[in-house]
Amino acid sequence: MDKYYYPEGGLPPQTHLTTERAIVTEAYTVIPKGVLTDIVTSNLPGFTKTRSWIIARPISGFATTFSQLIVEIAPGGGAPKAEFEAGVEGVVFVVKGTVNLTLNGELHELGEGGYAYLAAGDEWGLANVSDEIVSFHWIRKAYERLPGYEAKSFVTSDAEVAPREMPDVNGVWKTTRFADPDDLAHDMHVNIVTFQPGGVIPFPETHVMEHGLYVLSGKAMYLLNNDWVEVEAGDFMWLRAFCPQACYAGGPGEFRYLLYKDVNRQVKLTGQPLSG
Template structure:
């Protein structure tokens, strides 16, 4: 399988400014052409590393998660990447090899490698290879549920999880689920959605869940809050709660994206944590 990985660089001075970046009250599209050297961030505690921060909490918009594309040069890494003990994470590797130590276990994740990192779990990462490694890092404050034990960390890969066809689609639309949807310990899912050429979401999904969608492969046309938007491998979409959404896969190959969504928790209406109350609208 192939996964789009940004290369940075800058456009030539002769190129036009025109691009496909869109910011609205309901959604944002960050096209791959925006992921340039000049917009990278260095992260405290990391060595030989840069990142593109493509989602973060913003008052009145998406409030549940942050998403980064992290690139580590050979010999780089971090002993304590997550500095907030209440924050869980998912790492998904798109290129190179990432050495991950979590809960005393060591794994080397290649392209398609996936790790769920439980809140409070000790973990570290390093690039022990001879080429850069790049991965998505999705972070969320874990929301405990009374009487349900918190989830534990695990490592798997895209190649090791069979996509599940959506009902009545004959495989034109399938989802690679790394967590059982019925497992209420998890308050977020990070899945891979795959459409075969011509496959579609045939209705305007309008729901409470926020989304981050990074296109890993192929191209498609997304319907976002009444607008038709073309997207391709390397583009990122950020959808607030209740943004109507549907899509068609453009072909000639599969259209695949990494999908974040917040799930499995009651709507909070009282209490000191106003972020939880505002997240739903």
């Protein structure tokens, strides 16, 4: 069994039932793994032998801070330069295969669970030099600079970062934090949240941060606004600010998801630049 779920595409047969678990509301969206088929992929500028599923993008009146893609690169494919938009930071998290990351002229090999934070303005590209496909999540955000702080690129992995236990939960709820949560240079966090079977978020979290939650493994009942939704590995949940959320991990194995949230910035009210 694969440690991290990844979509393989394809197309259901004509006999397949059209009903699915996909839902779009004013407070949240659920994109289940069954709808990530070949016909909804997009090509990416600058990439060869590559396709992507764009599962989140800024939408007026909903979530506006980030985009999230699942990218698949075939052997021999990639992009010498991946990010073309000035001022955009990113995170790459590998769920299948191995990819070579060139970051500011330095080569890094990212295997399954590999994680790279890519600071706005840095030059980076990706190449699949293996004989198998590579699949990864690419989360992008316009970096909000704060006087006196500047986020720096770094490379690590799921295996290298010890999860931190949430307080008073007896180990059933842990978070793998790749960036220091107290470092104000970072205006977004992309973490991994892990629940043991039976673990819960014991209250409806209701907060200003937007979320993208991609289920890497396991299954759970997840509270989204007023609805309890059953989710499993490969499903994506997308939450606007202040959407209440909670969960109950169903087992039999761990429930793990890749979590995006915007953090560490004051709410802008005037549109004017920040003063030092």
